[in-house]
Amino acid sequence: MKRTATFVAAGALAVAAFAAPQATAAPHQGGVHFGTLQFDGPGPDLPRTNAKLNAEYVDLHNNTRSAFKLNGYKVKTASGYVYTFGSFTLGAGKTVRLRNGQGNNTVNNVYRKKDNFWFNNDKGSVTLIAPNGSKKDSCAWKANGRGYTTCH
Template sequence: MHQSGLHFGAVQFDGPGTDLPRTNSKLNAEYVDLHNNTGQAVQMRGYTVKTTAGALYTFPAFTLAAWKTVRLKNGQGSNTAATVFRKRDTFWFNNSSGSLTLTAPGGAKKDTCAWKANGRGYTTCH
């Protein structure tokens, strides 16, 4: 059964190929998908995505439409309805293991997702 509400979908924690030399393309190969499996749009302003290592992303004004997914990429780019960018120049996720927490503006934890190296660099969260 598919998870309901606002939640993590998948994490690409280790993009294809080598990390170095670091490029924007390689930084953007690290991403997490967030699903809104509700019938109502969610205003994401103030929601945070945080790694166990403390790397943090706080959503600006952004509306995630009902039944839609947004991909949060690590590097530079222009935000759209389907993709937002963390706008960092360092890697976000630990390639061997880690976890993410999605927290609402009031502090309520909405979801978590953990991973361990699996040879694919990718995991699903539900």
């Protein structure tokens, strides 16, 4: 009888573990958060071209009902690369894609205007930092065979 009780208890624990709720992302501060992050664009990195550089990007989404001024906000990688937004307003409910290479800024895409890759293909993180230095959001990744991750 003791053996049966042990198996029943172990089975109940296994069911409870599978039924536990999944972890959720931290609440978004300031209404702006990271979305999709393409850390390893399709195909080989070399030869380096502007198209391959621009295939690395991170989306920033405004989940509020008001426009959000990103002026002075920074996107910083764990390896120390930084992009600072100039005068830019992200519309309510809108997304802007921060691309790595060269291009002309629009309401949908802004460009880091660099000629080097800024995301590591194996692992890394990005942080959104307000002009006052406070951390507003972050996203980390590890190589996953797809080359991208969804931050939230």
